[in-house]
Amino acid sequence: MKSLILLMAVALQASLSFSQTTGNKELFIEVPEQGKVIVYVDDEMIGSSKNLFRFYDISSSNPTVTIMLNNKQLAKAKVQLKPDYRSILSYSRRSGIQVVKTLPIFNAGNYALDDWNGTIGNTPGRPSRAVVRIMDEDSFNELHRIAKKEAFEDARIKVINAALNRNMISTNQLVSLLKTFAFEDNKLSLAKSAYLSIADKENFFKITDVFTFKSQKEDLLDFIKLKSGR
Structure with a gap:
């Protein structure tokens, strides 16, 4: 009986651990650098002319973020992501890669569409409805x-x-x-x-x-x- 209870406890713990690491995860990062900037999240790569990089459907909860500038590594760091959350990151030469905020991906069961347009130089937070x-x-x-x-x-x-x-x-x-x-x-x-x-x-x-x-x-x-x- 003790062995059965132990096995059930292990199975429950494994189930809880799996539920905490699965789920949709998103990562957005702003890199205010001049030149050819490419950002990697593990093996996924994105380039952007507007220095805003958006990654969707990330499987890992602890991916490696690598920032390349003109084909040279600018920064590299592991970040912690929460299931069903969008992590907003920023980069600066002084501070490196930092998490600015995390936002829930779903609101009342509906996908919360991204309206992020960068944070550096602006008041943190989402723009007011008056901004178009x-x-x-x-x-x-x-x-x-x-x-x-x-x-x-x-x-x-x-x-x-x-x-x-x-x-x-x-x-x-x-x-x-x-x-x-x-x-x-x-x-x-x-x-x-x-x-x-x-x-x-x-x-x-x-x-x-x-x-x-x-x-x-x-x-x-x-x-x-x-x-x-x-």
Whole structure:
């Protein structure tokens, strides 16, 4: 009996240990250096022209981060990552690689879309809702990838709307997002909710080309007419 209890205790401990090390882990790092910067997290490599590096779906809880500048090693360190958390790191020549903050990846069961745009030189924390940025190509590509991963279109709409709450996009970018949807009603819903976040509203009529059925096209044209006050 004692042996059975011991085996059960060992199995429980192993189960708890496994649950604490699995789960999605993300790591974002800012490297304010001039030149060709490449960041490795273990064997995964990312380059960025904006000095902001985003790593998703990291398996290790204690990966090695290596920063290369012009093909020379600038810094190397192991970092501790928490399952279901996004770790924000920064690098400086004086302090090396440091953890700035950790943020939960999920909010009430929904993916918390990244709106991080760097921390150095800014007040730490997420920007207020009054701050609006036009989404650059790298950020838009990430939004497109993250949204497309959602299996259900209603969840995809929520992800996109969360991003557009603080960012502006172009009509062409919205067209690209709408093409990931199969259902016309979902396309129409997203097109309407995204209208206020479109930087070039004069081109918004082009969205009608995404729709197959005449009824949705006419609905959207009526919506545009109402919003433009014509």
